[in-house]
Amino acid sequence: MEDSGKMIKGNNSPCSNKVVGFPTEGGNKSTIGHHIARRLVEIGVKDVFTVPGDFNLGLLDYLVAEADINLIGCCNELNAGYAADGYARCKGVSACVVTFNVGGLSILNAIAGAYSEDLPVICIVGAPNSNDNGSQRIIHHSIGIPDFSQELRCFQPVTCHQVYSLSCVMIPRRW
Template sequence: MEAANRVGSGALPGQVPAPVRPIASIGTLGRHLTRRLVEIGVRDLFSVAGDFNLTLLDHPIAESELNLVGCRNELNAVYAAVGYARAKGVGACVVTFTVGGLNIINAIAGAYSKNLPVICIVGGPNSDDNGN
């Protein structure tokens, strides 16, 4: 029974399992951003799905400690993050490239003027897509 409990731990009976590498050093930028948001206290991430952030949004969806809240447009997502920052201390949102990024400028400027910590992640084209 004891041996069955060790399956997958990588340790043989009588050995100490190898140390686990920090989460931040494993995986992709999206995984790292998601974990850091959770570490600083973000529990709700406001987002607008778009063609340049769909892969990124897979990471918050997979994170059990983070609730991905879909918004109708980018401005709504940022203002929701601003309200969240007022209530919880820090807010975050994810929008898409170009129009999405430009649509948030005034709301981010307003948050900055009030010293509200709002993190806005803007997806962009993959570097492999530049030639296309």
């Protein structure tokens, strides 16, 4: 397998601090969105609870293109999180996708509840373009500071693992 060059960087938790390359198939470059869609299917996710937003639309395109995934639109992020919680209880694993900051901070209580119950919920939160990271610009959905990692830090106490990638944050349950 070849390395596609797309990288994700782990946070400072004891179980991360690594950069992971995505493998390719037959020499084709794999994107993060394509890799996430394939991995969700591989682990048994059939339905993904979503609230579309400007920082997750690219990923949602990959999920829509994946024939084995059904997107379920939710009214708000907290509802998406609690739907994923209930789905994980019934089906064994679930996933939800929300947008940067406003979405991630809104879903936080549901993810904390899933964590306390040791449920296999994967929460994917959109992120600003990698060109904006470190630019010191204040962007849409920010909390008024140019630090894009504050949301990730909010998830650290209530998740087993967080990954900040070039396009999204994944927060799986503790294993």
